[in-house]
Amino acid sequence: MVASVSPARTATPARTASLARRANDGFAVSDPLAILLLGPTGSGKTALSLALGERFNGEIVSCDSVAVYRGMDLGSAKPTKEERARLPHHLIDVADPDQPFTAGEFSRQARAALDEIAGRGRLPIVTGGTGLYLRALTEGLFPGPQRHEELRARLQAGLDSSRQRHTEAWLHRLLKRLDPASAERIHANDTPKLIRAIELCLTARQPLSEMLGDREKARDPLTGFRLLRIGLNPPRHALPPREGLYDRLNRRAAAMFSAGLVEETRVLLARFGPVKALDSLGYRQALTVLNGKESLPHAVAAAQQGHRNYAKRQLTWFRREPEVHWIECFGDQSETLCTATELVQAAWYAPAI
Numbered sequence: 001m002v003a004s005v006s007p008a009r010t011a012t013p014a015r016t017a018s019l020a021r022r023a024n025d026g027f028a029v030s031d032p033l034a035i036l037l038l039g040p041t042g043s044g045k046t047a048l049s050l051a052l053g054e055r056f057n058g059e060i061v062s063c064d065s066v067a068v069y070r071g072m073d074l075g076s077a078k079p080t081k082e083e084r085a086r087l088p089h090h091l092i093d094v095a096d097p098d099q100p101f102t103a104g105e106f107s108r109q110a111r112a113a114l115d116e117i118a119g120r121g122r123l124p125i126v127t128g129g130t131g132l133y134l135r136a137l138t139e140g141l142f143p144g145p146q147r148h149e150e151l152r153a154r155l156q157a158g159l160d161s162s163r164q165r166h167t168e169a170w171l172h173r174l175l176k177r178l179d180p181a182s183a184e185r186i187h188a189n190d191t192p193k194l195i196r197a198i199e200l201c202l203t204a205r206q207p208l209s210e211m212l213g214d215r216e217k218a219r220d221p222l223t224g225f226r227l228l229r230i231g232l233n234p235p236r237h238a239l240p241p242r243e244g245l246y247d248r249l250n251r252r253a254a255a256m257f258s259a260g261l262v263e264e265t266r267v268l269l270a271r272f273g274p275v276k277a278l279d280s281l282g283y284r285q286a287l288t289v290l291n292g293k294e295s296l297p298h299a300v301a302a303a304q305q306g307h308r309n310y311a312k313r314q315l316t317w318f319r320r321e322p323e324v325h326w327i328e329c330f331g332d333q334s335e336t337l338c339t340a341t342e343l344v345q346a347a348w349y350a351p352a353i
Contacts (some may be wrong), residue, residue, distance in 0.1 A: 032118040033347050034225040037127040037331075038063075038134060038318050039232030040311035042249045044331025046079050048232070049127040050086055051337050056344055059088040059117045061110055063128030063137070066280045068106070069097045071268055074261045075282030077252065090117075097268055097277040100147070107136040114225060123344075124225075131317035138227065140220030148203050155195050174198055181209035187313060191279070228347045230340050231324040232331050233315065248330075249307040253282070257300050262286045281306045 035052065037045050049060050062068075066076035070093045078092060090113040095101045110126065110133075117124040126137065158170060171194040176183035178201040186193045197208045238244035265286035268278060278287060285303040288294035294302070318324065325343050329336040 031224055031226050033123060033344075034114055034118070034227055035123065035125040035344065036134065036138070036227055036229045036321075037125060037232075038131075038229065038321065038324070039129065039331070040245065040314040040318075041077070041129050041307060042245055042252055042311065043232040043234050044333070044336070045127045045129070045232060046077075046083065046331070048230075048331030048336060048340060049125050050079075050083060052340060052344060053087045053123070053125050055341065056123045056348065057121075058123035058125045059090065061113050061117070061124055061126045062089060062091045063106075063110070063126050063130055063133045064092075065101070065103075065106075065130040065133055066277070067092050067128070068094050068101050069277050070095070071264070071271075072097060072277065072280070072283070074256050074259050074264050075280060075286070077256070088117075096272065098272040098275045100276075103132045103136040104141050106130075106133045107141065110137045111222065114222075118225070123348075129314050131314060134321075138222050140222070148199055151199055151202060152195055155198060171195065171198065175201070178202070179207035179209055182207065185209075189309075190313075192276075226347060228343060229321055229324040230343060231318055231321070231326045232336070233326050233328050234330045235328065236311075245311060245330075246308050249311060250304045253303040253307050254300055256282055257286070257296065257303070262289050262296070262299075266290055281310055 035058070037049050037052075039045055049058075052058060053060055060079075062079075064076060064078075066072055067078045068091060069076070072078075079089060084092070091106065091110055094109065114124045114126075126134070128134070155171065169188045171191065172183060172186070172188035175186065175194055175198050178198060182197050182201075186197060188194075200208045234245045235242075236245045238247070261282060265278065265283050268283075269287070269290065272278075274287075278284070282303050285294070285299040285306065288302070289296055289299045325339075327336050327339050
C-alpha cells in the first residue's frame with residue numbers, strides 16, 4: 001500500500017510531469033539529481049538503495065552516525081561486504097570509534113561525495129536513518145559554540161550519579177530549566193542531544209531554541225542538486241503471514257547478538273576504552289552483559305525495545321522533512337521498487353519537460 005502523499009503505482013504523462021516539476025522546485029533544471037532515501041531502522045533502506053543504484057547507475061552515501069566507525073559492524077547493521085561489492089559506498093568506516101565524528105563533519109564529507117559522484121555522471125543515493133546528519137547535509141548547521149569537553153564531562157558525571165539514584169531524567173529537567181522549548185523537543189532519554197543542548201545554552205548564554213530560531217543567518221543549505229526524497233513507512237504491526245516493522249526489529253536485534261555483538265563490543269572496549277560511540281544502541285546493551293549488570297536474554301530484550309523506540313523517534317523526525325514521497329511498504333518489496341523507480345524516472349527526465 002502506498003501512502004496518500006505518494007504517487008499511485010501506474011504512471012501517466014500528466015502525473016510524471018507534475019512530479020518532475022515538484023522535483024525541480026527551487027533548482028536549475030541543469031542541476032544533477034540526488035536521491036535521499038529515508039525511513040526508520042529496519043525498513044529496508046539498504047535493499048532499496050542497492051536496487052535503485054543498480055538500475056540508475058548510482059552510488060550509495062551512507063547517512064548513519066554509527067556506520068562511520070571502523071569495527072562497529074554488527075550493531076550498526078552496515079551493508080555486508082557482498083552488498084558493498086555491488087556498488088560503491090561512501091561514508092562507511094571513515095573514522096575510529098575514539099575519534100569524534102560530528103554532524104558538521106558528516107555534512108562536509110557527504111557534500112564532497114555528492115559532488116564527486118555527480119561529477120562522474122552517476123546518481124548519488126543518500127540512505128540512512130540519522131536525521132541530524134541528513135539535516136546537516138541538506139540545510140547546514142547553525143554556527144554554535146565549539147564542544148566544551150570539561151563541561152560535557154561534568155554533565156556526564158552528573159548523569160552517572162543520577163542513574164545510581166535511579167533518576168534518569170536529570171539532564172532533561174536541567175534543560176527544561178534552561179530552555180523549556182528545547183526540552184519539549186528533545187526526548188528525555190536522548191542523552192547526546194540533551195548534553196549538547198545544555199552545553200550550547202551554558203556556553204552561549206542563550207537558549208538553544210533562540211539560536212535555532214535565527215535560521216536565516218545560520219544555515220548553509222545544500223545547493224547544486226535537485227533532491228528527491230523517498231521515505232519508507234512500513235506498518236509497525238501486521239497480521240500473519242505478513243510481518244510488521246517491530247517484528248523485523250525484534251528479529252534483527254536478536255540476530256545481532258547471535259552473530260557476536262557482545263564479542264565485537266568486547267574487542268572494541270579493549271582497544272578503544274569506554275568511548276562515546278559504544279553508547280550507541282545495541283553496544284550499550286552488550287556492555288551491560290560484559291560488566292555483569294544484565295543477562296544476555298535481558299540485554300537482547302532491552303535492545304529490541306530500544307530499536308522499536310528509535311524507529312518511532314526516527315519517523316517523528318523524518319515527517320518534518322519537506323516533500324517526502326512516503327511508501328508504506330518495506331524497501332525489499334517489489335511494489336516499493338516499482339513506485340520508487342517511477343519517482344526516480346520522473347525526476348531523472350525532468351530537464352526534458
